[in-house]
Amino acid sequence: MQIIRSPKVYDVCIVGSGAGGGTTAKVLTEAGADVVMLEGGPMWDSATDSAMFAWNYESPTRGWGGDRKPFGVYDGCLGGWDIEGEPYTVGRGAWRWFRGRMLGGRTHHWGRISLRFGPDDFRRRSIDGLGDDWPVTYDEMKPYYDKLDSFVGIFGTNHARETGLHNEPDGVFQPPPAPRAHELLIKRACDRMKIPVVPSRLSILTQSINGRPACHYCGQCGRGCSTHSNFSSVSVMLPPALQTGRLTIVANAMAREVTVGADGLATGVSYIDTQSNTEHQIRARVVVLAASCCESARLLLNSKSTLFPDGLANSSGVVGRYLTDSTGLSVSGFVPTLLDTPRYNSDGTGGMHLYIPWWGDNAALGFPRGYHVELGGGFGMPGYGFSGGIHNFPMSQGGGYGASLKEEYRRYYGAFVNFAGRGEQVAREDCYCEIDPNVTDRWGIPVLRFNHTWSDHERLQAKHMQETFRSIITEMGGTPMGTMPGPNQDYGLAVGGLIIHEAGATRMGNDPKTSVLNSHCQAHDVKNLFVADGGPFVSQADKNLTWTIMALAWRTAEYLADERRKGSL
Template sequence: MDLFQIKKAPQVYDVCIVGSGAGGGMAAYQLSKAGAKVVLLEAGGYYDPADPKYITQLKWPYESPRRGAGTTRAFGDFDAAWGGWQIEGEPYTAAQGTEFHWFRSRMLGGRTNHWGRISLRFGPDDFKRRSMTGIGEDWPIGYDDVSPYYDKVDRLIGVFGSKEGLRNEPDGVFLPAPKPRLHELMIRKAGRGIGIPVIPSRLSILTKPINKDRGQCFYCSQCGRGCSAYADFSSSSVLVKPALQSGNVTLITNAMAREVLTDANTGLTTGVSYVDTESLQEKTVQAKVVVLAASTCETARLLLNSKSSRFPNGLANSSGVIGKYLNDSTGASRSAFIPTLMDRKRYNEDGVGGMHVFTPWWLDNKKLDFPRGYHIEYSGGMGMPGYGFMGGVAGLNGMIPGRDGKKRPAGGYGAAMKDDIRRYYGAFIGMAGRGEPVPLESNYCEIDPNNVDKYGIPTLRFNYKWSEAEVKQAKHMQDTFEEIIHAMGGIALGNKPGPENNYGLEAPGRIIHEVGTARMGSNPKNSALNSFQQAHDVKNLFVVDAAAFPSQGDKNVTWTILACSMRTSDYLIDQVKQKNI
């Protein structure tokens, strides 16, 4: 019998990463490959789209337990999104007269499990907007700094596309792009006829195998459900899984980070305090380096909540910019009925889980009345009909052309309704603009002094308003949509949005592309991070999600998160070798 009980010293990891999405997953992959001992904290549960208990692919809509009467998930019962804009027990607020919608995904891999896989590089101009226009802020890095990492991400993860030679829409290392479907061929013809480019999409979906661990797309068009063949990119299956297989990563799920811990004397990070969301116990992990990748707003919340006598305004916040310059992509949309697509023969037109073609920004903003551009995403075709399929016909004011050519009320019951559904199936298209806003200091998130979540962690309060620049951009989107619809011989559904509703501009946060709350820069007085996303104030603290980005770009940000996280990880490895950290 032992007379003395010896208490083991707690493990000190080389790196603690908070968040397992694009930035956190890439950091875990790169650092573990280099031999670092990593602890990966994820606020949600474990998820593997190939595990039978999680698979929702290839299920019919009627297999939903609610049979269309509602959903427990933001994008449908079968979507791989555990979370949403509202999560029970995790509130947030907005200041009076402002609006922001904050989407959170509580699962391994985060929002990479259910995104559109639109994988666009930022172009040379996207890094230097202030120099070019006098509006916004330049990045402290340029395209040439990130380009080699884009190439590495392309090869590691896989992205299809085509070489187009567009200066600010850089080409990548592409897999073959899938062929356009009928409605996309019509969109392409119409667009090109009026001077609007329509080119093959660039999505991180494998149109051919790239390694033995991942399969090839089988064109079920259900990427949002998570791919059981790992043919599309999600951090959980493509980055975290091989990182775990290295033996160098300890994954802790259901770990809601509360605070980044620091040494009172040196100011360096020492680890992270988190709440076990199942037991509600507070726990800590110790690490020599902390890497934050919790998502733009969650990372800001964590830094602002990490106060001490040395950091009274929050960790790494001597500049006062943590939480500020928050911006989300703009968004506006329109749908249309295309008569020439009626009465089609049925065939499988599923394709990949998303668009096969898109429109990159094609105009010169110097000749327009708004300073930033947008791209256009297209939808349509004979995909699996969901509940409310005939709802689109209502946009024709209830009157549709019958078989005799005369207009009559749509739908009804029984045989007449079935006949309408068959005739109009595949005859609708949609288009959505996704654009770049102007980052403003007045758009920010802060700690709400009056609220905590169910774990006792102070929550966020948002202050966000679109500027005139974004409203004018939305008007241009709507004008462009109508041009394309008219060129296709289509009928736009519903009334064209006008100034009374900002031309259909989506509310801030609804596009789920938020960036900027801990922006990088060359000057520590107006930025939180340096060019390698290392905190100016704390040399062993890094941020590898989109909180680090000074601006949005007119592209989706995931590919840039991945490339910059890989770049930061390589820099961290080098700094450790040089004993600077």
């Protein structure tokens, strides 16, 4: 196949347009760099392409999306767990991998839960002796979190002051929306149990900012927001980058490898144009991988040359290693108090208004790391699966049919609450992705093989989640749904990858023998190569990743811009 080479040499080539890529593009273009961005999927515009205000009854499946749209037919994220022609394989253990394929990547998928890490989250080894400390401290990260809060917009409150939890630092917050009724009921029970329930931190606007109007509370953030009132890379990061006139976006460009010169420096990226199935090469002075944690690791491992026989930036052998996902499990409960609650529009923002930050003292518990709890309930939009399994609902007639059943459906609507735990996995070298020696995707690019298992650290944490959620439901006067899974079922712990918080596959560190990137997310082995997604994370934290991916990308991009100014890149 003939390779089509771009005549132009860009200052920076960014692979990926999601949280990390979008942030990097904004900061670099505003600093004067001429940037080209490769995106594996199609272009997408929140203003015109979202399914805002669509009804489930307008879809023949009533919202069910099948394999192509696993989070519902109107979900704003293109991609999925199983993408035709783009397989992955599993070696030891189990793993699931959700991939976004569109401009903005998985920022279209996430719940806008924007929890900045706390001081402890950067130094877990110093606290419990497990994993490693980050080469960056909270104090070094704080200015970038603050910039992000101010620029993107996020609601929340000062947890540290409210709860005394020092690992929940303050931010630059817009006022949070008032809690929903079921959230207040949960809080009342948790207050008695000394479990903190505080306003959540979502990057959804309650006040207008930077020309973006405040939320209109349709509750369907996951479809993409036509008014740009929530965060996505497309709504927030890419417009200012495009406005500089210095950002070129190449869509449908599936990156194959980072190209390298005789001097061992990156020279650009080769990619397949998925529409014409032709191979192209983009040339750039600096390459930033922001393709998502595992895709960036895959790119490095596939970038083999005589200079770098084990893959690029992999002299340590650590690329792909220390792969983590958040732990996760959910428990729902039937709460009789909520039966026959007068109806009100409980949509609010597209996510919880209250949540539970990690409150436990791990030194006094049998497991080392914590979790936060995402709260659900209320009068959701009826759709596919509505009131499924009503024959199992506590206090119901146990199934049946006819007028009494119809009335039962009405009564039980809104009478459930849900608790989803999202916790920290301890990073281990033996959780990793590697290149499968036998399998390529439809573009001929070798695919990843995953090896991932949980340890007792995670299993015991899951047990604690189960017991806690069930006791909160009981304290509310309710009945937990389903029996608690036992140790042979990992206490209900979701398979790795299912929470879509992959991190660590190109981790940072001060020692080039045990890490891929230095403290500026710059490859130890290749100074003009950076990573700006979840890959650099040294540990997960009991918080969602996105806010830290972006704060870190912002910091990386500023460092990169400084180095360019000094002429060292």
